[in-house]
Amino acid sequence: MEYVNLDAQIGDLSGVLDPARYLSHLPSISGDLPPGARAFATDPDHYDFSSRRCVKDLTLRAVRGVGGEEMEVEFQHNCWKHDQDLLIRYAGVSSFIIDPVDEDRGADLGTVILDEILPHRDGCSHKIACWDGTLTLVCRDLQATWTETICSSEA
Template identity: 45%
Template sequence: MKFIKADWDPELHGFRLDAGAYLAELPGLRAGLPPGAWSFASDPGHYDISGATRCVKDLEPAGIHLATDKSAGLVLEFAPNRWKHDSGLRISYSGVTHFSVDHEHSIDRMLVGTVLLDEILPDEDGGCTHEIALTDASITVRCADLQAVWEDAG
């Protein structure tokens, strides 16, 4: 990620997370981000790690659905963390030109597990790139736009 920091700190035995540089840059990205991406990235609770139920931190990957036709659609589902979230998150991507999941395997005791933070940046073709840092992997999606919907866990 370019602005978001989500790095393992061996001294802390935990992750050092910082969205400050991205939040400072975000107003300047508005004109370059598609409407759905802007709406999701600029939601006031998105990066409120201290407790907002709409913060992506600690969500758990729950499903990947790739379109089987030529629509270039992709849906990622995230289950709520039972200690933090009231709802899960479904992100629907349109016009997908790239999708990857990269496993790092740098912390043996952790599973791919949970979301640390994410970052959405404008792409040179008018779309966006969405990178999601997980505890031991990352997801990258390049697309025309995305729609993020918080859904009841029940």
């Protein structure tokens, strides 16, 4: 990640997730992001760890359309934190890189740590860090949609 710190240190505590540098930089770059990416990146809940719409702790469920210009990445809620799943549709995909920690995992990257959306000459780049690897897409724009779900403990 360029701005989000996945291994910050606060006092004697290390390994802290800290999006502060990205959030302070975001106002200066948000105008350079395509509309959908800008709306998703600047949503006040996106990096609020206590919010039900924070991406932290979602689980990567599926990646569809690999190799095409249109892709979807689906994330499953975590019942103790979220009450919605997240679907991100990417338009005009020019680059897709999945980098698992262990090659045997494939697209199973586990739980989301944090993400970062930056302007790119093709539109925007979206890097999603998970516990078991990273997913990076470059696209013309993206559309993030939260959808209601029912936790299995509520069903």
